[in-house]
Amino acid sequence: MNSLYLLLGLILGYLISDFFAGREAGDKLQYSLRFKIRGYYIHIHHWLYYSLVLIGLALISFRNPLVYGLLIGTIVQGLHYRDRFIFWYKISDAGHIYTHHRKKDKRMSFKF
16 A cells, blocks of 8 residues: 555656646746855755655654655656756856757656
């Protein structure tokens, strides 16, 4: 039964994250966790902070397969973006970066 909850969480986590984070790199940037520091954006991707939550829950021995599935599904969805490892960039380059990645973004996506 735990495997079923984990699988359900994985699917739901992926789909929910795909809906809220956007289908392509740069979609819905207004909801991104970005900080302006001295002419640069520091971008904390959702896959990164959900990874930290997952590690924190594991460290305190939290055991809920549905929650783990939701977190892992969200992390997997975030790692599909081509900009997944771009953490800082000049504010003036933001438009170029996301236009460039949007044209090439071929990640797997579920469409309903």
